[in-house]
Amino acid sequence: MHSREELSSRIEKYIAELSFPENPLHLYAPISYTLEEGGKRLRPLLTLIVCYLYGGDIQKALPCAGAIEVFHNFTLLHDDIMDNADIRRGKSAVHKKWDANTAILSGDAMVIYSYHLLQKSPAHLLPQLLADFNTMALEVCEGQQYDMDFESRDDVTLEEYESMIKLKTAVIFGAAAKMGGILAGAPEGDLKFLYDFGTELGLAFQIQDDYLDTYGTSELLGKQVGGDIEESKKTFLAITALNEAGAATRRALVSTFADRKLPLAHKIGRVKTIYDSLDIPRITRKVVAKHLDCASELLDHLSIEDPAPLRQVIRALEDRNK
């Protein structure tokens, strides 16, 4: 019997023991730096828990779980360049600690390295794992593109937003859960539910991320709070506020977002005041709970008897403050 904590330390150990060549230093040092402790390792943990629940061999699932974690970290590295984000997990982002070129190339090497890990999966499962991984990875790029496209739009709908975060964030969770099932030889019928379960978790996770980026504390988050407001990101909070607001408040919100001269602290303060007046924090928490409830219901469809460790993951997300 593996506990969630045991599986968590297995993946942490696996990531920590990845060894990169010493040279060229500027290619590999940023990768080690990015993969150092600090991440939650949630996505690979999902893979391992699902694999374990279906009686699979954890050892054989570790490279695939590692591939998912390395890929996720690659997206953070490149996104931080594109979003001009200086701090990640309490440390300088790679493009700040080194430079943009280093961040581009190290990120490229990371995405390739994720395929290098994936390739260590059992050969007979490789075609299916690779197909699912590729679909997920391309969708993540699509999501990041929509996220950037939305920055210059004030008419993004909640439906568009949900499609965007599904691509950008949730499909990694979906693929992580499904691939755990593939690795354990789970029944075909369960794979779809596992994917949808992971996806609902991922949607909840991203909406929480939006919430914490404005309402969290920078000490716990390890990054600057208010970055989304600074970059005029169309977060769940921003879109819901634009929907809920009357004409005057809406104009105030749009002009505050567009004001490039306003000092950041003032900008964040003004936007938060508007959010609070519109009850956005409560609405946001309700939608997060809805996605976690959906995830929970999907577990009832699985052919395994007791998906308790997956319910634990849901509970852990309910309380997340970082």
Added chain:
Amino acid sequence: MHSREELSSRIEKYIAELSFPENPLHLYAPISYTLEEGGKRLRPLLTLIVCYLYGGDIQKALPCAGAIEVFHNFTLLHDDIMDNADIRRGKSAVHKKWDANTAILSGDAMVIYSYHLLQKSPAHLLPQLLADFNTMALEVCEGQQYDMDFESRDDVTLEEYESMIKLKTAVIFGAAAKMGGILAGAPEGDLKFLYDFGTELGLAFQIQDDYLDTYGTSELLGKQVGGDIEESKKTFLAITALNEAGAATRRALVSTFADRKLPLAHKIGRVKTIYDSLDIPRITRKVVAKHLDCASELLDHLSIEDPAPLRQVIRALEDRNK
């Protein structure tokens, strides 16, 4: 019997018929733009020729050949950002036509798309193809890093240079030839020779690239001539000149490279005058011929009777002016 021209048009058609989603526009339009006609398609052609010579099924080799070409084009896209190169194949580079963020993300999608194509290869060959592809792809990143590292050094040796271009350029040719053999079920003993053959071609190709960047014509090359001199790239020409020059000429060359105020046309003129005085063009052509001779000799070790189409590739490279 397939001629080289037929195989060439097969890969051109395969690339032309790749269809990308319409949205998000800024993710996929730069990929189509990058893959439009204009490339020489040399690397995937190698894959197809080798596959054909060993009696393999060209149809089944096309996705892998396509993966190699898409990967190669991904490297051009990201390298152009890092090298600050404005023009590629007679058109604006993606980071100039769109912007740097678009180029980063479209490049990311391209590398993933190359794996998407590779995944369509015969399932039983996938573990081996994926392993070789990953090794090659990581090495290409290492080569690009060394290339950038060398820009700020004046003591790069010819050995270091050859290691760098082997990683940056030649291993794609090596992997392309070897993977053609894998796809056709070529004897294990031949694969190493195919890889080395491709690598020698690639070394010759890169040294020619260095030569043409200074001595070619921008009309034929479809890019600005002298870019390597502008970026103080440690090309075969620059390193050989630094080696061959006496103390005074060496100092003049180093200071010309370092002079950021000198108008580019003057800089190129001064460097070329020094190169000419040191007989660099002749030395360069001799080394290119040496690598092509090595490639030719490696063909004698193959178990197939007549590798004529591969000898044709060598001859075509001998005359290359673009």
